[in-house]
Amino acid sequence: MHRDTLAVHAGHQVDKDTNSRCVPLYQTSAFTFDSPEHASSLFKLETPGNIYTRLMNPTTDVLEKRLSAMDGALCGVAVASGQAAITMAVMNITQVGQNLVSSPAIYGGTSNLFHNTVKRMGIDIHWADMNDLATIEAGIDENTRLIYCETIGNPKNEVPDFEKIAEIAHRHGIPFVVDNTCAPSGCNPFLYGADIVVYSMTKYIGGHGTSMGGMILDSGKFDWTGKKYGTVGKFPEFTEPDPSYHGMIFYDHFGGDSQKDENGNVLNPCFNARIRTCLLRDMGPCLSPFNSWLFIQGVETLSLRWKRICETSLKLAQWLEQNPYVTWVNYPGLPSHPSHANAVKYLDGFGGIIGFGIQGGIESGKRFLQNVKLLSHVTNIGDSHSLVAHPASTTHQQLSEEELAACGITHDFIRIAVGLEDADDLIADLEQALKASV
Numbered sequence: 001m002h003r004d005t006l007a008v009h010a011g012h013q014v015d016k017d018t019n020s021r022c023v024p025l026y027q028t029s030a031f032t033f034d035s036p037e038h039a040s041s042l043f044k045l046e047t048p049g050n051i052y053t054r055l056m057n058p059t060t061d062v063l064e065k066r067l068s069a070m071d072g073a074l075c076g077v078a079v080a081s082g083q084a085a086i087t088m089a090v091m092n093i094t095q096v097g098q099n100l101v102s103s104p105a106i107y108g109g110t111s112n113l114f115h116n117t118v119k120r121m122g123i124d125i126h127w128a129d130m131n132d133l134a135t136i137e138a139g140i141d142e143n144t145r146l147i148y149c150e151t152i153g154n155p156k157n158e159v160p161d162f163e164k165i166a167e168i169a170h171r172h173g174i175p176f177v178v179d180n181t182c183a184p185s186g187c188n189p190f191l192y193g194a195d196i197v198v199y200s201m202t203k204y205i206g207g208h209g210t211s212m213g214g215m216i217l218d219s220g221k222f223d224w225t226g227k228k229y230g231t232v233g234k235f236p237e238f239t240e241p242d243p244s245y246h247g248m249i250f251y252d253h254f255g256g257d258s259q260k261d262e263n264g265n266v267l268n269p270c271f272n273a274r275i276r277t278c279l280l281r282d283m284g285p286c287l288s289p290f291n292s293w294l295f296i297q298g299v300e301t302l303s304l305r306w307k308r309i310c311e312t313s314l315k316l317a318q319w320l321e322q323n324p325y326v327t328w329v330n331y332p333g334l335p336s337h338p339s340h341a342n343a344v345k346y347l348d349g350f351g352g353i354i355g356f357g358i359q360g361g362i363e364s365g366k367r368f369l370q371n372v373k374l375l376s377h378v379t380n381i382g383d384s385h386s387l388v389a390h391p392a393s394t395t396h397q398q399l400s401e402e403e404l405a406a407c408g409i410t411h412d413f414i415r416i417a418v419g420l421e422d423a424d425d426l427i428a429d430l431e432q433a434l435k436a437s438v
Ligand code: PLP
Pocket: 081, 082, 083, 084, 107, 109, 110, 150, 154, 179, 181, 182, 199, 200, 201, 202, 203, 212, 213, 214, 380, 381
């Protein structure tokens, strides 16, 4: 079925107990067992079923299945926030002494996570310019475990050449992990070679600025045994006995080579299975069922909101580019953007984030933040309300001057996250605020 139909139906069947048309909210921490044998079998992962909401929940299950179906992933695991999704995806396959290759032009919170917390865990970050493939190759060594980037890098709006990066990753036998938060309806990175896609559902998927959540989607196609890439033994997490499950081997337990797609490619869900049964079990950043339920409402209208946000954003970006008080505009839908060609190739709609510089630099910028009336001064994106922020003093404040430059954030950078208001009303607000600030 088409994506818009899946957005409303996938993962849910009306249950015969209640006949509830909409997905019920199972606001419960735990689930009853049929017998002691049943309980033991669930804990041994022999029988699938509900145990405890830290690991799984029927409302969250619908959300996981729905987003998986929409993006053509094999499976999904929902977690408490976008940051938790990124952290879990990285921790699942890296350990002390290893490293990952990442774009520096990523969300400030992820940049902090990589620069500090992940480093303190003994995992190194090799920064690479996703537009300069040689720097990616140079960053990969025998201890590299993944390549990481964002679809529309927040806030520089860089769109990488997915197919080329995926080819490099797979040539080295490592997965390509993409944060698709800023293009959940506009791009499907799995079509271009991504193996794992992470989302902050807090943004466009929720769509109303009400709830925190994250999702990890697994294509199931990456060969964790390394046979396909000539890198056998690279990911012992999946191919060697796991001491916390009495020596179970994740790859074998979750089907080995037995499940195949229509083209005969092996599918194995062990990446997400391990996140759920080890990392969520041990660290606990699970998603509240109520938030899952709210995200399900968001998913059902995602494509309508995305289309509207992209149309309004292009209109605003074009208007800003003509405005005498504006020194530069950064929007991938404009031919002036360095990623415009990749944006045309990979995106359906150029997203809802616009960066621009204001005449008079940071001082005018500060006045602008005070003078907007309809836009709200908030460090969030993907809300139904339009938001405006100054990344250098907020989301990216902890970065050094050098790191800010690598992210493409200048001190006069003002970021608009476009919402659902009428474009002409937003333009009127921007116009009065620019006039009053410069
Ligand atoms: N990824 C991107 C691209 C983001 O913009 C954000 C937050 O702004 C996150 C991840 C983190 O998501 P959360 O705030 O849900 O933890």
